[in-house]
Amino acid sequence: MEDRKLTVRAVERALDILLCFTADSDLGLTEIASKIGLHKSTVHRLLTTLEDRGFVVRNSATEKYRLGFRIWELSTHLSQSDEPAVLLQPAMEGLRDRLGETVSLYLRDGSMRIRIQAVQSNQPIRRVAPVGARMPLAVGASSKVLAAFMPPQELETLLRGDEWPSSVDPEVYKAQLQDIREKGYATSYEEREPGAAAVAAPVVNRKGQVAAALSVSGPVSRLAPETLHDFAPILIEAAKEMGLMLP
Template sequence: MDEQKLTVRAVERALDILLCFTESTELGLTEIASKVSLHKSTVHRLLGSLEGRGFILRDASTDKYRLGFRIWELSANLSQTDDPAIILLPEMERLRDELGETISLYIRDGKERIRIQAVQSNHPIRRVAPVGVRLPLFVGASSKILMAYSDPEVQQMILDDPDWPASIDKEAFLRQLGEIGKREVATSFEEREPGAAALAAPIFDRDNKLIAALSVSGPANRLTMEKMQEYADVVIEKARRMGKMIR
């Protein structure tokens, strides 16, 4: 392997290490090596380089690693004028205050959806919504929204995924997507996890291009099917308002 390819591979491995921290605040060397499927000696060398550049910090007392301050320096320079996660946050907070449940914003990335923003419910019992979490596109209200308004090629790619659950009938799923496309709202009731429910609506920009899925989620005993039907028009209208805020 030539020097250029080795350099690119090292960069890819370093980025894989940084991505380990999307779901964990602190990780040990063994944990990181397991997540990226590399030898500990290789990971230790890469961590040393990242630490030297300020992207990783090591706690000497616990021998655990966490993200360094250089990450926050980069994030501070994100374009706030174009980032829906920033622009729409005040409206999400207002919707949370109105409905009392957790509000999330999802986008599609390949065969998964990513939560790019979340406002937690004020109820003592609530669904915790970590930003950055990746979820499959075949279950959940937001997944259905992102699928319903995707191109047929994208839909077929998801349907052909080897990880598609055998328990979900593809033809019935496509029919459901057609209905969602007409109504601009999707619901899920204990589909992804027991005791959880959600409804979602699409956010379009002024060119009618799908930006994200706006989701309301909570415990199924509180966010019942009847309650979701009651909330549907509110969520649809809020999603339309959000779309007008995006350039």
């Protein structure tokens, strides 16, 4: 029984190491150990195993690690024909070409949102949107779109949870969500990060369920509040068309 517990713990720790790379592409041993709160010797042993299996690779010049080819082999099996990230990419590219800004697609995972697809703007100054990034539901246009259409009981649980930031008043937040439900879109202006603005709308599938949040984002120098509102009808129409593509 004890061996089984140790094995599970080792798997959890190895997965924690891999998850470090959702925010950074290259990390050193000390950085990884600090992120997951383990001794460097333990992390080194786990990294050696992951490197042997091809899940991470080490740059001998910089002594830093990055994800290996096995990760990409596994990811190819996510590209099924019914996956939103695959199905909607061409339409997202069309929206990017029309509006000139980065287009992203998000799914809700509990109290977080995950970017599952991104089509980068072709502008020289643009907002880079890494796929796989996880963000809280408390702030941001896409977060509020996903929260606005959550089951009421789940929303109340989210607002009463220990992870809910004290800086965001639940009653004010709920009023914002009601406004989003009425308008059909949300905007954010330097809400989650300085210098960034976004507008988002729900993608509703043929079953009438909110399957994702579609957003257009970029620097505030190009996306003034009035520009976001001008983009909103175009985004809402694109989100409706994309929803019809989903099962």
